[in-house]
Structure formats: C-alpha cells, structure tokens
Amino acid sequence: MMNYSSRAIGTAVLMLAASAATATTPTGSGSVNFEFLSFSGPVQVTFPPFVPGESPQSVGSLINGVTPTLDGRSIPTRPGGSVTWEFGGTTFAPGTNRVEFGEIYWQPTDPQYNVISFAGATFANVSPGTEFRLGTITFQNGNWSGGGATPLLNRTSLLPFRIWTTSSDGPQFNQEQFGIITLTVNATGFPANQDPANFDAEADWITVFMGDDPTDSSSWIEVADFRVYDLCCKPAGLSSTGTVDLMGKFGSLILTDLANPVGGFIVGNNNALPVVPGGGGGVTPGVIPEPATWAMMIAGFGLVGGVMRRRRDALTA
Numbered sequence: 596m597m598n599y600s601s602r603a604i605g606t607a608v609l610m611l612a613a614s615a616a617t618a619t620t621p622t623g624s625g626s627v628n629f630e631f632l633s634f635s636g637p638v639q640v641t642f643p644p645f646v647p648g649e650s651p652q653s654v655g656s657l658i659n660g661v662t663p664t665l666d667g668r669s670i671p672t673r674p675g676g677s678v679t680w681e682f683g684g685t686t687f688a689p690g691t692n693r694v695e696f697g698e699i700y701w702q703p704t705d706p707q708y709n710v711i712s713f714a715g716a717t718f719a720n721v722s723p724g725t726e727f728r729l730g731t732i733t734f735q736n737g738n739w740s741g742g743g744a745t746p747l748l749n750r751t752s753l754l755p756f757r758i759w760t761t762s763s764d765g766p767q768f769n770q771e772q773f774g775i776i777t778l779t780v781n782a783t784g785f786p787a788n789q790d791p792a793n794f795d796a797e798a799d800w801i802t803v804f805m806g807d808d809p810t811d812s813s814s815w816i817e818v819a820d821f822r823v824y825d826l827c828c829k830p831a832g833l834s835s836t837g838t839v840d841l842m843g844k845f846g847s848l849i850l851t852d853l854a855n856p857v858g859g860f861i862v863g864n865n866n867a868l869p870v871v872p873g874g875g876g877g878v879t880p881g882v883i884p885e886p887a888t889w890a891m892m893i894a895g896f897g898l899v900g901g902v903m904r905r906r907r908d909a910l911t912a
Contacts (some may be wrong), residue, residue, distance in 0.1 A: 601692050603626030622722045623767075623845070625762030627715035631691045635684040635809065636778070637741040638663045643677050647814065656740050657697040668752060672743040680740060680750055694754060696739045696778075706826060706835060710735035711776060711801060713841070720758075723767060723845040726852070731750045732776075733857065734769040735836040736799045736823040742782030750810065754777040755809045762849060772846035775815060792827055798822040800862070803841065805850050819853035820862040834858055 642652045655662055663683035671679050687694070693712035715730040741750040759771035780799050800822040806815035823837040824830070837859025842852045851862050 615678075618721055620722045621765060621767060623762045623764035623768030624717075624721070625760055625764065626747040627758065627760055628718045629692050629713040629715050629730060629756060629758045630689060630757045631687050631694055631713075631776075632757060633684060633686045634658050634694065634752065634754055635666075636665065636682060637680040637750045638683040639665065640672075641669075641679045641681060653681075655699055657695075658689075659687070659695050660697070661685055670748075672748050672750070676743065677681055682750075692786075696737070696740045696752070698740055700715065706735060707737040708735060709737040709739040709778065711778065713756075713758075715758075715831040721768075721845065726842050726844050727845045729841045729850070731820070731838050731840050732801070732803075732853075733836065733838050734801050734821060734823050736825055737835070738826075739778070739780050739799075741778075742780040746781065749779055749781055753809050754778065758848070758850075760845075766777035767845060770845065772805060772843075772850060773847040774813060774818075774850060775804045775809050776807055777802045777804070787830065791830065794824060795822070795860070797828045798824045803850065803853065818850045821853055821856060821859050823847075 598680055637656075638658070639653055639655045642654070644651055661816040662765050663685040665681055668682040669679050670682075671677070692714070693710065696709035697707075698710075710733070712733045713730055714733070714780045721727045739752070741752060743749050754776040756774055756776060757771060758774065760768060762768035778799070778801050781797060800820050802820045802844050803818040804815040805818065806812075816839075819841040821837065821839045824833055824835055827834060838857045839853045839859065839861065840855045841850060842854050
C-alpha cells in the first residue's frame with residue numbers, strides 16, 4: 596500500500612487548484628474598431644458691419660469638406676454680443692475615423708486644419724479586468740471656431756463615437772461602447788497668447804467621455820483630457836500635433852484612461868509636459884483650467900441625425 600505525506604497531498608491540491616483557476620480565466624485576442632457618428636458645435640461666426648450701413652458678415656466652416664447645417668442656436672462671444680457663434684451639425688458615413696475641421700475664414704490648408712482621428716489597435720491574450728490599449732488618438736490643433744473672449748465663453752464641439760472589439764474567442768471579447776470626444780478651443784487673445792508663460796494654458800484640448808446621450812452631459816463619465824499647443828503659440832521645437840493612447844478593459848467594454856502622450860500633455864494625472872527637442876526638460880507649466888468644468892456647460896446641445904442609442908450593458912469594472 597502506498598503512503599503519501601500530508602505535504603505532498605497539500606502540494607498536489609494547490610497545483611490542481613491553480614490549474615483549474617488558470618483554465619477558467621478566459622483570454623481573448625482580436626482588433627478594435629472605431630467610428631465617429633456625428634458632429635455638433637460652433638460652425639459659423641457673424642461679425643458686425645465693418646463699415647457703417649453694410650450688413651453683418653458671416654463666415655462659415657467645413658467639417659470633412661462639408662458645410663454643416665445650422666440649427667438655429669447662436670451665442671455671443673464678446674460682451675454686448677458684437678460677435679456671435681452660430682451652431683450646427685452633420686452626420687458621418689459609417690466607418691469614419693478621421694474628422695477635419697476647416698475654418699473658411701482662415702483659408703483652411705494643412706496644418707491649419709483641426710484634425711481628430713483614431714487608429715484602432717490589436718490585442719492579444721487579454722483577460723477581463725486587465726487594462727489594454729484600444730488605439731491611438733491623434734489631435735492636430737489648427738484654427739477652429741468656438742473660442743470666446745473669456746474661458747467661460749469657449750464653446751465646445753461634440754463628436755459622438757462608437758468603439759467596438761471583434762474577436763473569435765467568445766462573446767465576452769466582442770463588445771461595444773459609446774462615447775463623446777469634445778474639442779474645446781481656448782483663446783487668450785493677442786498679445787497674451789504670444790507670452791511663453793501662457794503657451795500651455797492657451798493650448799486647445801480634447802476630452803474623452805463615456806456616454807451614449809450627447810444631449811445629457813450629466814450622464815457622461817470623463818476619461819481624461821489631452822492638450823496640444825496652438826500653431827501660433829508653442830515652444831520652439833514642438834509641433835501642433837499630438838498623439839495619445841486610449842486604454843480600456845473588458846467586463847463590459849469600458850474606457851479607463853489616456854496614456855503615453857506624445858507632442859501634447861494629459862491634464863490632471865501628473866503626466867509630464869512635452870520635452871522640447873534638444874532642451875533640458877519639460878515646458879514650464881502655467882495655470883491650466885480644468886476642462887471638464889467647461890465641457891459640462893454644453894448640456895442640452897442638440898445632435899443632428901439621431902444616431903445614438905442607449906447603452907444596453909451596465910458599466911462594470
């Protein structure tokens with residue numbers, strides 16, 4: 596008759612338990628897909644008559660080469676309402692992952708376009724609850740409508756989006772999420788924006804939110820803010836284009852963070868400012884307002900096309 600020591604039996608039990616745990620923890624591999632659904636925001640500016648007796652001058656803007664449809668909203672951007680932004684929107688073709696904003700007034704040619712794009716990543720052997728890279732957002736900071744005389748008069752543009760994963764490893768790795776990327780133009784005004792101490796506070800930014808209703812900002816969950824310097828107002832050696840990775844987790848698909856900024860800087864999580872090539876370190880930070888505060892002012896903005904729907908799955912970590 597064979598005899599087994601209690602230590603040997605205990606070791607065998609632990610090995611079996613570890614093997615069982617490993618066997619029941621699924622992992623998935625696949626790819627990430629992304630599309631912008633629509634645009635809503637300031638698209639036209641109306642100036643007072645330049646010469647007494649003339650009519651006011653209106654200057655429109657382009658989204659992907661198309662003039663958006665005005666929706667009847669207008670908000671003054673200067674005390675007394677001498678300059679007014681008008682709002683509009685447009686929907687995008689399925690699969691649109693790059694959006695260009697061209698302001699006609701500034702004769703839009705690269706690099707004066709504002710461009711926001713997303714390149715989806717692939718993932719391998721990712722388990723639920725483990726953070727992984729969904730893809731990379733590129734933000735080119737050009738000329739765009741919406742900057743007011745003060746930060747409180749900045750008017751945010753909305754870009755609702757859908758992001759989803761495809762995998763052959765089971766339904767838990769085939770999931771989707773809805774969100775909104777907002778673009779905020781921050782204009783301190785000449786000559787203040789020419790002061791190097793104001794460069795980083797002058798920088799425009801995008802904010803990523805989770806949420807399936809662009810008209811209800813109180814339901815949005817903020818992921819993070821990413822700022823990129825203006826073409827006119829940046830440290831020597833830096834460009835006006837930056838990239839940042841969008842991170843997420845499986846459970847239901849959730850967006851968790853922005854990471855690995857290049858050419859721009861993430862607000863609020865101790866990421867370093869961009870390093871000037873050949874310089875001795877990061878750009879000295881100025882006073883940077885909290886973008887989320889201003890983004891929440893856009894509650895109630897209408898959305899052309901009605902392309903969003905309610906999320907089916909509860910958000911879980």
